[in-house]
Amino acid sequence: MSPNRICLPLSLFSLLLLLGCLVSSTRGTCNVCNTVNNLTCYSSTQMQACQADVLSTATPTSCPSGYVCVSGSSGVLCQPEGQDASDCQECNKCDESQTFACTGTQSFALCLGTDTVQDSSGTCASGYVCNINDTQICGLPADGVMPTCSYADDTTTTSTSSTTSSTTASPPSTSDASTYCAAVQSQGRYAVGYNAYTTCRQYIYCTLVSGSWVGETYTCPGDLYFDSASQMCVASMPSTCSTTATTTSTTTAAPTTSNPAAYCQAMQSAGYYPVGTDASTTCHQYIYCFLNGGTWNGNAYTCPGSLYYNSASKTCVDTLPSTCSATVASLTLNGVELD
Structure with a gap:
C-alpha cells in the first residue's frame, strides 16, 4: 500500500478506496465507462454506474468531502483532492487544433485558432453529444462517443447560457x-x-x-x-x-453571412471568419472583415477549387474541417447564424 493513499472506513466507498490503494495512474475522461469496475466519472466529484458505450442514467453518487473522481487503470475511484487531477475538467477548453470547445453535453463554441472560447454557440444534432476528441465535434453514445462535459455542469450553466443569449446585442x-x-x-x-x-x-x-x-x-x-x-x-x-x-x-x-458588412459589424474585429457548416456550399467560403473610415466592412470569398475554409488555421485546406459536419445542428458566431 502506498504511504500517501488514504482509505476511508465508509462502507459505500470502501471497495472503491481499497482499489484506490492499488494506485491508478492513467487519466480517463468524463462519462466514459471504466470496465475495471463499471463506473464513470459523472462530474469532478461524482461517479455513476455504467455500461460500456451506453449513456448511463443511473443516479450519481458523490465522493466524500475533499475527494475527487478519477478514472484510471484501477477503475473509477474517489481520491484525495490534489493527489491526482480529477476527471471532467475539459469542458470549455479548446481542442488541440484550436477549432472548438465543448461547452455542454450537446453544445460547443468556436475557438478560431486561439486557446480562448469565442462568443459562439453551436448545438449538436438530436441524439449527438459533444466530445473534444471527436473529429466531427459531435458523436453518438451508441458509437462509443461520450460527452466531454458533465451533465451536472449542464444544470448549472443553463441559466448562464440563457443569460448570454438574451443579452447578445441585436442590431x-x-x-x-x-x-x-x-x-x-x-x-x-x-x-x-x-x-x-x-x-x-x-x-x-x-x-x-x-x-x-x-x-x-x-x-x-x-x-x-x-x-x-x-x-x-x-x-x-x-x-x-x-x-x-x-x-x-x-x-x-440584420447580421447574416449573406450580408458581409452587417456580419463584420457584429464581429467588431478585423480578420477572416467562417460562413457556415454545409460541406457542399458554405464550408468553401469565408468573409474578410476590415474597418474603413470608422465603418466595418466585409468581403465574401470562396476558396479555390474544392478547398474548404478552416476557421482555426484561417486558410483554405483540402481536408474537411470538423465544423463541416452533419452532426452539427446549428452554429452562431457573435450572434450571427452561420448557414
Missing part, C-alpha cells in the same frame, strides 16, 4: 435615426437597409452634439444608392442591396 433599429446613433456610438454615415427600391437609397448621418448622439435620415438624390464602403451616393447598386428584400427585413441591418 439597432434604423427606424429612429437618433436612437440608432445612440446605439452605434460613432460619427459617420450608415446604411438604413438593403431593399434596392427603398432603404438601400437611404442612410443615417450620426453626429455628437453637446455630448448626445443625434441622427438624421437622408435619401440619395435621383436613382442613386448609398454605398456603405465609400459612404457616398453612387450610381451602381451595391452588392449588399437586394431586389428580393422584404420591408420587415430592411428595417434592421
Whole structure:
C-alpha cells in the first residue's frame, strides 16, 4: 500500500478506496465507462454506474468531502483532492487544433485558432453529444462517443447560457435615426437597409452634439444608392442591396453571412471568419472583415477549387474541417447564424 493513499472506513466507498490503494495512474475522461469496475466519472466529484458505450442514467453518487473522481487503470475511484487531477475538467477548453470547445453535453463554441472560447454557440444534432476528441465535434453514445462535459455542469450553466443569449446585442433599429446613433456610438454615415427600391437609397448621418448622439435620415438624390464602403451616393447598386428584400427585413441591418458588412459589424474585429457548416456550399467560403473610415466592412470569398475554409488555421485546406459536419445542428458566431 502506498504511504500517501488514504482509505476511508465508509462502507459505500470502501471497495472503491481499497482499489484506490492499488494506485491508478492513467487519466480517463468524463462519462466514459471504466470496465475495471463499471463506473464513470459523472462530474469532478461524482461517479455513476455504467455500461460500456451506453449513456448511463443511473443516479450519481458523490465522493466524500475533499475527494475527487478519477478514472484510471484501477477503475473509477474517489481520491484525495490534489493527489491526482480529477476527471471532467475539459469542458470549455479548446481542442488541440484550436477549432472548438465543448461547452455542454450537446453544445460547443468556436475557438478560431486561439486557446480562448469565442462568443459562439453551436448545438449538436438530436441524439449527438459533444466530445473534444471527436473529429466531427459531435458523436453518438451508441458509437462509443461520450460527452466531454458533465451533465451536472449542464444544470448549472443553463441559466448562464440563457443569460448570454438574451443579452447578445441585436442590431439597432434604423427606424429612429437618433436612437440608432445612440446605439452605434460613432460619427459617420450608415446604411438604413438593403431593399434596392427603398432603404438601400437611404442612410443615417450620426453626429455628437453637446455630448448626445443625434441622427438624421437622408435619401440619395435621383436613382442613386448609398454605398456603405465609400459612404457616398453612387450610381451602381451595391452588392449588399437586394431586389428580393422584404420591408420587415430592411428595417434592421440584420447580421447574416449573406450580408458581409452587417456580419463584420457584429464581429467588431478585423480578420477572416467562417460562413457556415454545409460541406457542399458554405464550408468553401469565408468573409474578410476590415474597418474603413470608422465603418466595418466585409468581403465574401470562396476558396479555390474544392478547398474548404478552416476557421482555426484561417486558410483554405483540402481536408474537411470538423465544423463541416452533419452532426452539427446549428452554429452562431457573435450572434450571427452561420448557414
